[in-house]
Amino acid sequence: MRKLFIVLVAAAAIVLPMQGAEAATAYTVTASVSTSSVDLGKSFVLSGTVSPSAKGKTVKIQRQYAGGSWTTIVTKTLSSTSKYSVKITPSKGGPTKYRAVKAASSTRAQGISSSRTVKVYRWLYLTGLPGTYTPPTIYRGYMYVKGTQFAHSLSIKQGEYADWNLAGKGCNRLKVYIGIDDDSVSGTTGTSYITNGGLDVLNAENTLEKNQSARYVLVSLATTTIRFLPGLNSSDLSTAWMGYGSPQVHCAA
CATH class of the missing domain: 2.60.40.730 (SOR catalytic domain)
Structure with a gap:
């Protein structure tokens, strides 16, 4: 009986501290x-x-x-x-x-x-993201506007456009340099549109001319789809190009 009592007391001494640790307040x-x-x-x-x-x-x-x-x-x-x-x-x-x-x-x-x-x-180059080009022959790479070189760029002719779907990337701003590409025929003028992919215009740059410096544009984004859409005037639209220099989006992705 005495031995049993000692064993029970010893067991309690082991269990009680463990129970106390488990119940400790964090x-x-x-x-x-x-x-x-x-x-x-x-x-x-x-x-x-x-x-x-x-x-x-x-x-x-x-x-x-x-x-x-x-x-x-x-x-x-x-x-x-x-x-x-x-x-x-x-x-x-x-x-x-x-x-x-x-x-x-x-x-x-x-x-x-x-x-x-x-x-x-962080700023991401649009040309490094999946895009849809119409037609798919839109020029991508280096371009020049009034002799200034822009990398990661697009040149788009009349009747063409480029789309990006930025869903899931948390983008809130777009920055780009816009002007008439130096490869355009002399006398080319035009207007550039940046839209949400539909009819809503996010930015319009009017009275653009060849040999005019590119315009820096910063656009706030509240949409996941953006489109670059040129409106060009030229005697030869096959050699008239709207340039979008180094377009980048500011995204939390």
Whole structure:
């Protein structure tokens, strides 16, 4: 009887600490970001607190790309007020989640902050993205407008157009240089239209002439489809070209 009592007491001594650990309250970890969007190569700040105080201890700052797993990118020491702050410079475009993790201690369970999403934007050349050209013989490559060279460009004749479907890329801006291609016949003039693929005009550049410098155009996008559509005037439309120099879209993808 005495031996049985000793065994039961010993078993209780083992089980009770385990039950206490399982029931331990987790650390409370907060996280906030200084901005919800940032350009690739620029920085933002992730900051927060841990409670109860864990001054001098560390938190892991973790990142998750869309469809990926959580990865620790830096470890920060908590301040005397149990706060942390870290400057982050994303190296990849697209929506990215961040969080802070405080490891368990002898009295507290692990604490994990809510995740914070930052959209990381970057400029993408349109000519590097899938597009639809009508006809498919639209010139793509280098072009010149008044002697200035533009790479990743398009030259489009009257009756032709180029479309892009940007669905899923989170694009909010388009920038491009527009002018009459130097390969056009002398005296060529025209108007350039950028539309949403239908009848809505996002930008129109009028009174364009050969030997006139290209115009820089920046367009806000609230559509996933864009179309470059020239309106040319020339005595020989077969040698008249509207040039779209280095078109790029600003996307979180």
